[in-house]
Amino acid sequence: MNAKTGFSFPRPEQLEAIKTFYAGINGNDSFDPKAAQSSGVWSANIHCSRGQLLEKAGMAMVEMLGGSVDGVSADIRLLQTIAWPVSADVPGLIIMASTSKMEGGEAIITLYADLIAQNGTAGESDKEAFTAAIRAVCEKHVRDLAEYQAFLTGRGMLGTCAAECGMLYFFEESDAAFLDACINAALQAYRLILETAGSRAGGDKVLMAECRAKIKEWMVTQDYGVKVARQNGIPDDVMGIYGFPPGV
Numbered sequence: 001m002n003a004k005t006g007f008s009f010p011r012p013e014q015l016e017a018i019k020t021f022y023a024g025i026n027g028n029d030s031f032d033p034k035a036a037q038s039s040g041v042w043s044a045n046i047h048c049s050r051g052q053l054l055e056k057a058g059m060a061m062v063e064m065l066g067g068s069v070d071g072v073s074a075d076i077r078l079l080q081t082i083a084w085p086v087s088a089d090v091p092g093l094i095i096m097a098s099t100s101k102m103e104g105g106e107a108i109i110t111l112y113a114d115l116i117a118q119n120g121t122a123g124e125s126d127k128e129a130f131t132a133a134i135r136a137v138c139e140k141h142v143r144d145l146a147e148y149q150a151f152l153t154g155r156g157m158l159g160t161c162a163a164e165c166g167m168l169y170f171f172e173e174s175d176a177a178f179l180d181a182c183i184n185a186a187l188q189a190y191r192l193i194l195e196t197a198g199s200r201a202g203g204d205k206v207l208m209a210e211c212r213a214k215i216k217e218w219m220v221t222q223d224y225g226v227k228v229a230r231q232n233g234i235p236d237d238v239m240g241i242y243g244f245p246p247g248v
Contacts, residue, residue, distance in 0.1 A: 005063050007099040009109055009176040010079035012045075014097075014183065015061045018081050019047050021187050022059070025194060026051025035241055041067040042234050046242045053197055057083040058242025067232040073103035078225065082243050084212070085118065085194070088203025091126050091163060092116030092245075093190045095183055096225070099173070107172075111179050113186040114152065114166035115193075116215070118208045122163035126193050131165045133189035134182055141178045159218035161211050212245035219244065 023030070026049045035046040046060040059081040067074055076098060083093040096112040115122050115130055131145075138145040148167035155168070166186065171179060219226055219239070226239060 005065050005075045005077045005099070005101075007075075007077045007101075007107065008173065009099055009179065010061070010077060010097040010183075011180075012061060014079055014180070015045065015047075015059060017184075018059045018079075018095075018187070019049075021191070022049040022054065022057045022083070025049075025191070026054050026057065037238060040233055041065055042229075042232055044234070044238050046238070048242055050246075053086060053194060055084050055086045056246040057081070060238075060242040062229075062234070062238070064228075064232055064234075067228075069100075069102065069228050069231065074100060074228075076100045076228070080225075080243065082116070082245075083190070084116075084245050085197060087197060087200050088119045088205055088208035089123075089200040090118070090197045090203075091122045091193065092118055093186070094158070094162075095186055097179065097183060098225075109171040109173060109175060109179065110169075111171060111182060112152075112157075112166070112168045113182060114157070114168070115163035115190075116158060117161050117163050118211055119203055120161065120207060120211055122165065127163050127165035129192060130163070130186070130189045133185040134167055137178070137181045137185045141181070143178065156218075159211075159214040161215050161218075209247065212248050216244050216248045 030049040030051040032048045037044045042062065042064045044060055044062045049057040062078040064076040078098040080096045085092060094114055094116055098110050099107050101107040115126060135145045145167065148169040152168035153164050220236060
């Protein structure tokens, strides 16, 4: 990667940990060739796994150094992963972690972790398992998960296809260890959810296609990250490699 922000979170090692996570699900041979792209103020390190359980699992570390947001100079480091199971009845996963620093301001960390309802409504048992894993981390670190979930609820994330059982909030650099633990908990909870996927093969493929189309439409029209990317010359195709739902 050419652009380097020097931010301590999210860590490059987390991208490798996520890649290892998907290798344990789809297999070591499930990855497309690594896509490393850069131009001007940005660079991206992208991986994508495709298998029998997860139709597409993309992950990327994107850095922007000396870019701009709405005309203000800004540096950003973004880690994002989105997983799309083959079965419509198995929820997808999204984790987005970023540090951004606007000119003259303090560094702000954002963490968003949630399930994706591919059939319009995520199962209650899946949502409960995901929430419980993150709640355990919050209790250990004496944090209030209700506050993080209240910020997520009702925001219409992912075109209203977000399960709203995870967390979305803004943090400080001193929170990095807590956020590392939240990311790890989200991944482990998702692994447990996927272990039941064998009994939920198939589902309503037409409904899934409709939900995926709605999610992509939200991404290209309302996702703040895509807006910032476009302002800095990052083409939609970059997010498409790792983020856009398959088959849309």
